[in-house]
Amino acid sequence: MATNAPIVIKKVEEVSGGGHHGGGWKVAYADFMTAMMAFFLLLWILAASDEEALRGLADYFTPSLSQSGGRGQGMLDGTVIASNGDQGGSNSPEGDTRLPTFGMENPLAVFDSRLRDTETEAIVEYEQQPDGTMVEKQQEQKESEAERIAAEQANIEQYQAEVKERAENMTRLEDEIRQHIQERTDLSDLGENLRFDRTSDGLLVQIMDKEGRSMFTRGSARVDTRTRDLLRIIGEAIMDMENDIVITGHTDAVPFANNLGYSNWELSADRANATRRVLIDTGVAPARIKRISGLASTEPLNPADPEAAENRRISVLLAYPEPVPPKE
Structure with a gap:
């Protein structure tokens, strides 16, 4: 009995040598x-x-x-x-x-x-001197280096000595001014109105107002008689010095103005200029005064109380002479 069923052919391949399980790679x-x-x-x-x-x-x-x-x-x-x-x-x-x-x-x-490493060969160079002798250059270099170090050390010591000397001069100046004030019975109570500050720029001498004791007439640049005497003592103490001088006037924060526009700025500058005139009359060389300025109330001495009396003051800066810096 005939049928139309398809004929299936199955092909079988044999793998020889074990495939990846062979032992060739192990050898x-x-x-x-x-x-x-x-x-x-x-x-x-x-x-x-x-x-x-x-x-x-x-x-x-x-x-x-x-x-x-x-x-x-x-x-x-x-x-x-x-x-x-x-x-x-x-x-x-x-x-x-x-x-x-x-x-x-x-x-x-x-x-x-x-x-296999070879030893480093040291080559010593020699230099012929005018007298015909040979001098080892390496020795000359050592001596030159020693001289340079000694010179640098000498410059440093000189610089330190100058700094120390100027500090001692400022201490003597402060003591001299205070001593002259104590010798004046009519000015002995003004010692509290003076303040000495050591700054990086120099010795700062400040003449301040105190409660009930003003250095200038209130609202005026006119110098009080006792203030003038105090400024003369300072001028006599610094008269023979060579330090440059910078004078600055300060006021408190109480507004001051009139119909002409005169304010604390003008007042502080006029007080600084009045101080300059007193110092020059005492004998201070005018060329030493390098600058006068008025800062009004911009730099109060007592920031917690801008209207405090000590904010009204004159600052006289005795600038340090520039010491010779050590050479490189």
């Missing part, structure tokens, strides 16, 4: 591990061997050829070469071909790089 891996083990074993032997053993090992691998004497087996049969014009292979003077000298001079240097 290659085993050879590689054997070579690595031999390599590390060689490194260990070299590291653990003493000098004599290393020298013997190097001698063993040093190439050499017999140039005279016995016989041997092989193509040349121990014949001496190079003397009769045959192509030779020795390091003898008769031969033209040079064999490698690996390890022959110092076999240990092959395994220890420290033995």
